[in-house]
Amino acid sequence: MNVGTVTLSNVLQRDRLSLDGDWNVIVDPYEMGYIGILEQRNDRGFFRDHTPRHPGDRVEYDFDASPTLTVPGDWNTQDERLHYYEGTVWYRRKISVPADRASQRMYLHIGAANHTSRVFVDGDEIATHAGGFGPFAVEVTGRLGPGEHSLVIQVDNRRERDRIPAMRSDWWNFGGLTRSVDLVFVPNTFMRHAWITMAPDGRVVGGVELDGPPEPVRLQIPELGVDDVVELDSDGRFELDVTPERWHPGAPRLYDVRWACADDQIDDRVGFRTVETDGERIVVNGETTFLRGISMHAEALSGGRRSHGADDAAALFDVAEELGVNFVRLAHYQHDEHMVREADRRGILTWCELPVYWGIAFDQQHVLDNALEQLEELITRDRSRASTIFWSMANETLPGPERNAFLTALADRARLLDPTRLVSAALLTLPTADEDQHVDDQLGEVVDVVAINQYLGWYYGQRDTIPTTRWSTPFGKPVIFTEMGAGAKHGHHGTDAEIWTEEFQAAIYAAQIEMIEANRSDTGRGAVAGLSPWILKDFRAPVRVLPVIQDGYNRKGLVSEEGERKLAFEVLRRFYADIESRI
Known part of the structure; x- marks a missing residue:
């Protein structure tokens, strides 16, 4: 099950530092980078990203000398040797956060990792995620101070009977970090989710989920004359008394929408239609x-x-x-x-x-x-x-x-x-x-x-x-x-x-x-x-x-x-x- 992960919406509209590009990788079909010969966790595993401390130090891997794969992307079509490969690949990237941003609250956001993944920062395991196609985020606030850090993501695309999907599918089981990876910077209080749509009866409805000390949320839709603090019910939902022009198939009417909460702001383009x-x-x-x-x-x-x-x-x-x-x-x-x-x-x-x-x-x-x-x-x-x-x-x-x-x-x-x-x-x-x-x-x-x-x-x-x-x-x-x-x-x-x-x-x-x-x-x-x-x-x-x-x-x-x-x-x-x- 998922441990240490959350969902974030509106990530494409947020302040992000892209981690896309070349990552060093180690192919590990026996998963020895995580499990030792006695079936216990290998505490000298690949996730430690060790380098030899002295000439006689035995370290049997080297990310720096290993090949690279491009993220986002699947490993199957980037390296012919991995065309049919199903198993573990370890991805490693060295990252540095600008000094003026290291004190900010931040999340590692992964658009998709097929299928099961573990996330490590400087050798510490901080999250696991199951599901090869959904986005997930891991809070890394306080872990990425000034200087260089090791980010390692273990990705395993093996088919198993108790996974979703399971053993058989009529499509290719592409492995890897198949969508973008970003560091997302947010204020101390931010809108983890902010959404708005139209109910079948024509009401404009939405919701907000805050993360951090509570603050009022202001919603602006200039073309509809909306510029108000939204009143959230006990479920974090609200309703607006407006009548927008409809978004139609073939006639996609979209409105500029701005959410603001303390120091957090999200801009979006949203249409309204009933179904x-x-x-x-x-x-x-x-x-x-x-x-x-x-x-x-x-x-x-x-x-x-x-x-x-x-x-x-x-x-x-x-x-x-x-x-x-x-x-x-x-x-x-x-x-x-x-x-x-x-x-x-x-x-x-x-x-x-x-x-x-x-x-x-x-x-x-x-x-x-x-x-x-x-x-x-x-x-x-x-x-x-x-x-x-x-x-x-x-x-x-x-x-x-x-x-x-x-x-x-x-x-x-x-x-x-x-x-x-x-x-x-x-x-x-x-x-x-x-x-x-x-x-x-x-x-x-x-x-x-x-x-x-x-x-x-x-x-x-x-x-x-x-x-x-x-x-x-x-x-x-x-x-x-x-x-x-x-x-x-x-x-x-x-x-x-x-x-x-x-x-x-x-x-x-x-x-x-x-x-x-x-x-x-x-x-x-x-x-x-x-x-x-x-x-x-x-x-x-x-x-x-x-x-x-x-x-x-x-x-x-x-x-x-x-x-x-x-x-x-x-x-x-x-x-x-x-x-x-x-x-």
């Missing part, structure tokens, strides 16, 4: 909205590496925007904060998800506890983002009492942390031979929207029966297809009867689109309220081993691993353009 359901329809700002979506992995548009930062986010959204989407599913884990902020700027709705994927140890309390920790990291970071309308608890988990209880606990916590958004989970469905598909997974009672992963025409079913397939549930809720599609290698051509060809993939998309048109809830024909086909681009997956065709990539992308458009891209683009022209 709710009405029977089998999804309603944004009071308007029925059909979700024209696409799914994304956090993999860069080219190079097959873990994506990070504003440039990667912009490149991915450029392609999605060309497709004509108003919605993206950020699967199957917490994505970079730059992704949801880019969605805010572009007016594209988002689905944000936890890595509760396939075979999770649902009967283990400590696994649920960590899932709840990861959920809190996600929601507290992103609940001011107007683009985010879904919190997703899981993807493709097998129904059963323990799974249902586990995901219900996550849904309950999500609604407690943020009651203003929709809660869902992508369901694993195995359609029957009937053309009428009835999805009755009991989790449908818990979620707000029934999300279905279906691969008619690819893993099961015949293509010629797709257009006449009808979908229903017993829940009277909207249905969205969070996955659908087929695989094709870019440049591989043939007839639409030849698997792995672009023509085959395009034909599957054409048949699925015909089915969706006949099932759309916004036209009164069915329950389908949107889709996010799988997936924007081909991505690395070690389970995809077919030579020449896959070569370690899942080929369901609409563009290749280098961003080259496939035929199906244009099929989906025309469908979305046609829908938009009818609005």
Whole structure:
């Protein structure tokens, strides 16, 4: 479990000293840098960052003479020797804090470290964290005085049965410090969390969590005439009597927001919109909205590496925007904060998800506890983002009492942390031979929207029966297809009867689109309220081993691993353009 870590929101808006760049690393598959030969903690381990004290002193490692890896980044694509590596890598950086800042309160903020990490300062272990995709912070106030210090972070990406995710996933297990690392400077009293959004009934609501002696919090939104000390209730929440112009998909109205508390100040850009359901329809700002979506992995548009930062986010959204989407599913884990902020700027709705994927140890309390920790990291970071309308608890988990209880606990916590958004989970469905598909997974009672992963025409079913397939549930809720599609290698051509060809993939998309048109809830024909086909681009997956065709990539992308458009891209683009022209 997480020890010594906290969550901080609005980090990108704070006073930071970047620790990005080259870090010295030691690869440690046996974890001897932490555990000794008798299975006890090795007190002369790598985290001590020792150097020989005299010519006869035995020190069997040397960070200064060791190779480097760039942070942020994954180790798999930076060093071919680590391509498939799963285990421990020790990262070391020497840091110096300017003398005039050493007395300030400060936090070490890590955007993501996959999967489990330990943090050491000058040889002292100060924190542990479990979860490969969520941001976390460690207070280092008083530890980094004038002069040089050793910062060591142990990162372990091994797959284990009681981790989240667990043993198997259809994506690459990128290891490393995959997002930015910063020192964040804050006053003695600061706003650990400050957020604002719009409830489904149109009220502007928010909350503040202070760290340090209590001080009044002033909120300024100049364009709305807001410049007041907020009155916080016992839960640290408040409500404003204002009527902002709405942030709409495709018309992203954003307001400058300033928070001030004593010497602490945060500037943000925030939009306000409502989201709710009405029977089998999804309603944004009071308007029925059909979700024209696409799914994304956090993999860069080219190079097959873990994506990070504003440039990667912009490149991915450029392609999605060309497709004509108003919605993206950020699967199957917490994505970079730059992704949801880019969605805010572009007016594209988002689905944000936890890595509760396939075979999770649902009967283990400590696994649920960590899932709840990861959920809190996600929601507290992103609940001011107007683009985010879904919190997703899981993807493709097998129904059963323990799974249902586990995901219900996550849904309950999500609604407690943020009651203003929709809660869902992508369901694993195995359609029957009937053309009428009835999805009755009991989790449908818990979620707000029934999300279905279906691969008619690819893993099961015949293509010629797709257009006449009808979908229903017993829940009277909207249905969205969070996955659908087929695989094709870019440049591989043939007839639409030849698997792995672009023509085959395009034909599957054409048949699925015909089915969706006949099932759309916004036209009164069915329950389908949107889709996010799988997936924007081909991505690395070690389970995809077919030579020449896959070569370690899942080929369901609409563009290749280098961003080259496939035929199906244009099929989906025309469908979305046609829908938009009818609005």
